[in-house]
Amino acid sequence: MSTNTGTGTGTELKERADALMDIGRYEQAGELLARYLVDAPGDAWAWSHLAHCRFRAGDHEGALKAADEGIAADPECWYPWERRAFLLPFLMRVDEALEAAREAVRVGPEEPSAHSVLARCLLFTGDNQGCYEAHRKVVELNPESATAHFNLAHPAELIGRLDVREQALRNALRLDPDHADARAQLAELLRDAQQMKLPELAGEYSAALGSNPDSRYIEHRLNLVVLGLLRRTRWFALVCLTIAALTSRAFPTGDDPRELPVPLDTRLWSLVLMSVTWVLGAWFFAYRKLPQGARNAVWSLLRRYWPSRLPVAQALWGTLCAVVLVLVPWTDRGYEQTIALVGAVPVVLAMWFGNSWRRVEKERREKRNGKQNEKK
Numbered sequence: 329m330s331t332n333t334g335t336g337t338g339t340e341l342k343e344r345a346d347a348l349m350d351i352g353r354y355e356q357a358g359e360l361l362a363r364y365l366v367d368a369p370g371d372a373w374a375w376s377h378l379a380h381c382r383f384r385a386g387d388h389e390g391a392l393k394a395a396d397e398g399i400a401a402d403p404e405c406w407y408p409w410e411r412r413a414f415l416l417p418f419l420m421r422v423d424e425a426l427e428a429a430r431e432a433v434r435v436g437p438e439e440p441s442a443h444s445v446l447a448r449c450l451l452f453t454g455d456n457q458g459c460y461e462a463h464r465k466v467v468e469l470n471p472e473s474a475t476a477h478f479n480l481a482h483p484a485e486l487i488g489r490l491d492v493r494e495q496a497l498r499n500a501l502r503l504d505p506d507h508a509d510a511r512a513q514l515a516e517l518l519r520d521a522q523q524m525k526l527p528e529l530a531g532e533y534s535a536a537l538g539s540n541p542d543s544r545y546i547e548h549r550l551n552l553v554v555l556g557l558l559r560r561t562r563w564f565a566l567v568c569l570t571i572a573a574l575t576s577r578a579f580p581t582g583d584d585p586r587e588l589p590v591p592l593d594t595r596l597w598s599l600v601l602m603s604v605t606w607v608l609g610a611w612f613f614a615y616r617k618l619p620q621g622a623r624n625a626v627w628s629l630l631r632r633y634w635p636s637r638l639p640v641a642q643a644l645w646g647t648l649c650a651v652v653l654v655l656v657p658w659t660d661r662g663y664e665q666t667i668a669l670v671g672a673v674p675v676v677l678a679m680w681f682g683n684s685w686r687r688v689e690k691e692r693r694e695k696r697n698g699k700q701n702e703k704k
Contacts, residue, residue: 338364342374349377354384365397372402379411388418406436413445417452425449440470444479456486467496474504481513493517508540512549526560529553534625551636554629559639559682562675564609565646568602569672572650578664589657598654602647639678646675 341364348357358381365374375398382391392415398408409432416425429446436442447462460483466476478500484492494517500510515532518524524532533550540546573579575598580586629636649671658664 338367345377345381349381352384354381357381358385369397370401372398372405372408374398375401376405376407376411379408379415383411383415388415391415392419404435406432406439406442409435410439410442410445413449417449422449422452426453438469440466440473440476443469444476447479447483451483456483459483460487460489472503474500474507474510477503478507478510481510490517506539508536508543508546511539512536512543512546516549526553526556530557530625550625551629551633554625555636555639557626558630558636559679561610561643562639562646562679564606565643565650565675566672567605567609568647568650569653569668569675571598571601571605572653573664573668574598576653576658576664576668578653578661578668588659588661590654592657595654595657599651602650602654606647642675642678646671 341360345357345360345364348354348360358378361374361378361381365371365378368374375394379391379394379398382388382394392412395408395411395415398405399412402408409428413425413429413432416422416428426446426449429442429449432439432442433446443462443465447459447466450456450458450462460480463476463480463483467473467480470476477496481493481496481500484490484496494514497510497514497517500507501514504510512533515524515529515536519526519529530550530553533546533553537543537546537550575594576590577586577588630640649667653664653667653671
């Protein structure tokens with residue numbers, strides 16, 4: 329392999345280019361590498377670094393040309409092959425990328441990056457099993473890399489190896505406790521396995537978002553969990569309506585008292601029970617268990633995402649009808665029954681439609697995963 333680094337100006341150019349790459353100034357680093365390669369065209373590694381700089385600067389065609397120059401300079405260097413395999417999918421040339429990735433693995437069998445780019449190309453071609461095996465090789469070659477373990481989790485899920493996925497995510501967190509995506513995906517996996525409740529899940533997503541505040545995926549998942557917690561408030565409204573209907577004698581059965589209006593002390597006592605329902609439900613069973621970050625997410629979601637206000641509005645509507653039922657000394661049972669139904673029907677219908685939609689979506693996901701497993 330040619331590694332002509334040159335002396336004097338050539339060495340300085342490479343060192344300055346490396347320093348610029350380290351701080352993310354790829355365009356300037358690329359200019360220095362191009363100047364260096366005029367006098368050292370046989371340096372395959374420099375061509376590969378130039379390909380990387382051009383890619384980060386947005387010049388995909390120029391990056392591919394640099395990678396090809398690196399291959400021409402030294403066909404037995406794995407790095408330009410790896411760069412070529414990485415770049416070609418951006419130009420919609422996936423089959424060529426797979427060939428380049430296999431060549432990178434051939435000339436660099438002990439290089440984790442070569443196997444990693446092969447896994448990426450296999451995923452693009454739909455070979456989930458091959459992608460999984462390639463990522464297993466990456467982990468074997470670099471067992472102390474949190475990224476390697478994390479990248480294994482996705483193909484493991486695609487081939488139905490949820491046990492491997494869980495262990496890979498745990499390993500990633502063991503090696504890097506601040507790995508936000510690993511924490512979020514592990515929490516989601518445990519939730520699907522019914523091993524984690526919504527408040528705990530919100531706490532995990534909140535902690536993950538604290539490690540990576542710019543992650544749209546984690547923010548989206550946290551919002552979904554918060555929305556699920558807000559939907560639970562509708563159960564509090566139904567409990568309040570049940571208390572109010574029993575107290576107001578709207579639907580008497582058997583030997584239940586039927587006289588109207590209901591005594592004031594009885595009605596006031598039912599208000600106390602409804603207050604206890606909301607306090608115990610909203611505070612002790614949900615909000616109290618949320619960490620501060622997740623609590624902030626509740627109020628943030630209510631402020632900026634209007635659909636999140638719908639379940640709260642439905643819960644408040646049902647509770648308001650319950651309060652009206654017991655505060656007013658009704659003498660006509662027909663009015664009581666109407667108010668009870670007006671309060672309960674919208675809440676029950678919203679819960680029924682929401683649960684049906686989520687059940688259908690879950691069945692679709694399971695069916696889609698089943699078809700993928702059949703293909704494999």
